[in-house]
Amino acid sequence: MEHVLRNATVLTPLERLPGAHVAFSGGRLTGIGKNVRGGAPGVDLTGYTVAPGFIDMHVHGGGGYSLIDGDPRDLQGFRQWVVRTGVTGFLMSVMAATPEELVVAVQENKVEVGRGDGGACCLGFHLEGPFLSPRRRGAFDPSWFRLPDKGTMDDLLRAGEGTVRVVTVAPELPGAPELIQHVSQMGVLVALGHTDATYEDFMAGVRAGARHVTHCYNTMRGFGHREPGAMGAALVAPVTAELITDGVHVHPAAMDLLMRMKGPGDVVLVTDAMAGAGLSDGVYPLAGREVHVRQGRAVLADGTLAGSVLTMDQAVRNVVGVVGRPVHEAIRMATWNPARCLNLHTRKGLLAPGMDADLVILDRELEVAAVLVAGRVAYCRERERELFSALPRWAADDR
Secondary structure, three states: OOEEEEEEEEEOOOOEEEEEEEEEEOOEEEEEEOOOOOOOOEEEOOOOEEEEOEEEEEEOEEOOEEOOOOOHHHHHHHHHHHHHHOEEEEEEEEOOOOHHHHHHHHHHHHHHOOOOOOOOEEEEEEEOOOOOOHHHOOOOOHHHOOOOOHHHHHHHHHHHOOOEEEEEEOOOOOOHHHHHHHHHHOOOEEEEOOEOOOHHHHHHHHHHOOOEEOOOOOOEOOOOOOOOHHHHHHHHOOOEEEEEOOOOOOOHHHHHHHHHHHOOOOEEEEOOEOOOOOOOOEEEEEOOEEEEEEOOEEEOOOOOEOOEOOOHHHHHHHHHHHHOOOHHHHHHHHOHHHHHHOOOOOOOOOOOOOOEOOEEEEOOOOOEEEEEEOOEEEEEOHHHOOOOOOOOEOOOOOO
């Protein structure tokens, strides 16, 4: 049966369509615009905004669930929790003390990739290491890091059987350009990050095939007017750039600078969230360490930032309310841009006929009112329960 969401502000997000309708059937979108006909029952969404579901391509956990260690039970719980933040797809960002443990984490969780039961869909893996710089370790234990090695990389890719979508590499390490070329030729997105690279090192990584930057500004050599560093290279290179917009990791002026330099098409909002996201202050695990969450900051005992407690809906609101960018640009950075990075743009990240009916419905304050996964209600706020009662639902849409 076809269903229609009517009279909403629709952000495709490449277009803003006021007073438009979104039709869907069988888990796919069938019509977008003001002239969509049919569809019974329909839902009147006057005053609401409909956009593609958010895609978080760099997240380590949230809601008390930790993804970084690769426990399948945590992945299942996270999928059910994160959908309430507007996320309908995400990459599982994993790391481990040894390459062998990382292989096991990928093997044990790959069966969950693409699974659809009403939670957000795990779209694959982001391997944040082990080929990172000890000088820019962030919250990771530097003993986990390794020099670039094609054999280790091939073991990880074989374990994933096509589910490894992003690998972060520090381009200045010995053998990094060769590894980057090897991995990118296999269709995996190489991101440059956790790097002490000079401008020249970074550009060598781009020439080798890297096309993305992991959490821009953070854990990377900063900009200097005589030595632009990795950050300077990221601003001018033909790469997409992740950005954590929690106001803790990056100053609003620096966020604005990145968006002005890269343009709305090449910035990707990510959370880099850890288990404490969405919960009260306390102590939570991350990569074998205790992280202290206090007043919106997640830090190790020595004060080092250790991921974030940001959610994707708040990331979008911050781009609008803190940086001052238009809503459609913020939505694009959370939907279409990551879908393109992950080569999923023929299915996700855009409202158009034939695309997956993964939708987020936002109120006037850009708070999440409801989320649809494959055309069925996966989450609905209590006050909108009756409004969406005519739509098909997943069994646990009140999680």
